[in-house]
Amino acid sequence: MPLHLEIVTTERVVFSGEVDMVTIPGSGGVMGVLPRHAPVLSTLRPGELRVRIGNEVYEYAIGGGVVDIHDNRVIILADSAERADEIDIARAEAARRRAEEMLKNPPASKEDLFQIEAALKRSRVRLQVARRYQRQFGSESNV
Amino acid sequence: MATPREIKRRIRSVRNVRQITKALESVAAGRVRRAQQMVEATRPYARLARELLANVAALSGGETRHPLLDTRSTVKAREVILISGDRGLCGAFNSNIARTAYQFMRESNVPVRFITLGKKGRDLIFRRGGRIVADFSPLPSRPTVLDISPAARAAIDDFLNGEVDEVYLCYTEFLSPAQQRPVVRRLLPLLAETLAPEQRPSAPRPAYEFEPEPSQILNTLLPRLTELQVYQALLESLASFYTAQRIAMRNATDNASELIVTLTLSYNKARQQSITSELLDIAGGAEALRQALEQAR
Structure with a gap:
């Protein structure tokens, strides 16, 4: 079943x-x-x-x-x-860097901080999944 | 009477205009279809989220409680998310939606403030004295939920911290390719019909295990559903906008064709006239010459 x-x-x-x-x-x-x-x-x-x-x-x-x-x-x-194969590594990488950059000057509101942290987490997961996929199946694109 | 050359120049320019309106017409037609498909694509999430909410509601004793669902006994201020177009060339589309928003503002017995998506509506409602607290124009050409998330977030925040007691969506509903109409719908507190599943699942409710408690699940789902409403409204508005633009452009194309026919006619007439008068000139000249010769003889 x-x-x-x-x-x-x-x-x-x-x-x-x-x-x-x-x-x-x-x-x-x-x-x-x-x-x-x-x-x-x-x-x-x-x-x-x-x-x-x-x-x-x-x-x-x-x-x-x-x-x-x-x-x-x-x-x-x-x-x-x-x-995994849909993820655009370059874009995820850019998003991760952006979020990290923004965290260096923490925003005033807690909500914003949470949002940035969530974005950072998302981009990290994306990268992790995409990189593992690449290692497994070789890289045709996105490098 | 214009000279043939002047008329010819006008024909050429009208022809250029027609080429542009024709191109815009077919571009708009394609975008209507795309926006419609995008609206369709949001339906499964909405349906499944409603089913899930119904399950949560049933489990927590029939009634779901959450700040986003709470109707307030006194309404002291309202907020309207006004969705319009960024550009013109779409007939009365923008003025219709702005008029609907203006009417809502005038009929409201409490202050109304606006969050605007779309330049034209923003400018029109501003000129009529609407108070704009946030503007998220221009609209993205290929909107994603992420694009409207800040606008929805702003409205949710204003609602939750009590600055406003109701939030409305003002947009142009896409009923069919032949029918669109401006509407004002309540967004917050969320309406029962927004949350009700399309068909009642008849199966007995499973005895769920919750990981964390139900309120956490509502905290995740309800803001999403709110965003989704704004997103759907934006997509419908886009579909309506491009439909209006397509119709406006088709009319313009038709008018241009008609004008070309009329102009061609007057061009031919003018040409004929100039040929006739030239012929008369030549004939008259020849006649005068003949008479002069005869006299000399």
Whole structure:
């Protein structure tokens, strides 16, 4: 009995289909989800999400969000989500540098600080996921 | 009567104008389609988020409580996010939406302030005495949620810290390619229909485990849903804008074609006339010459 996984962002459906297992960066820790998992509602932290279908593993960089697991359905409402091979390393790198730069002069409001920190985390995850993908499959682009 | 040469010059310039309006027409048509597709692409998230909210609501005793859902008993100030176009060449699109916003402002019994997305609406409402607290123009050509996030964030903040008690979205709704209309919709506090799932899931609610508590999940989801509303409104407004522009440009193209026909006609007439008068001149000259010769003989 396979799991049905949906990864959606406000802008598009990133993934929709049957999978064997997903590993999710929950805010309380990484969750490995197999079929017949107990119902869970959880928030997510920026991190990598792995999808296993047969012998293939796909990686996604997730920028936080919420997950709803019930009845063999895993629904991920992500703030952002990209598959490893979609990530533009140059852009992620630029975003990371920008965020680091901004943190050198911390902004007045706490909210802004959180936002910048979240952006930094997101870009780091993106880079991590993208670099691992490159090492694995060689680099055709983005270098 | 203009000379044939002058008319010819005008024909040429009208033809150039027609080329431009024609190009703009087809560009606008493409953008309408793109904006529509982008609106479609936001639907799955909205649907799934609503289902999830319904589950959270059911679990926390039927009623979901969160500051973004709280209706305040007294409303002392309102905020309007006004979405318009950055450019003209779109018929009455911008003045229609600005008029709707102005009417809302006049009919409101409490002060109204504006957050504007789009230059034209900003300028129009400003000229009519609207108070603008933030402006996020110009609009990006390919908007993402990230682009409107600051505008939505500003409205959420103003609402949460009590500066305003209600936030509205004023934009041009895209009903169909043939029908768009300016509307004012409440954004905050979030409306029940915004949150209600499209169809009630009939299955019994699963006994969820929460990681962290439900309020955290609302904290993540509700601002997202608010942003999504603004994003959808912007996309619909864009689709409507380009539709208006397409129609305006098609009319301009048609007018230019008509003008070319009229001008060509007067060009031919003017040319004919000049040929006739030249012929008369030659004939008259020849006749005079003949008479002079006859007299001399």
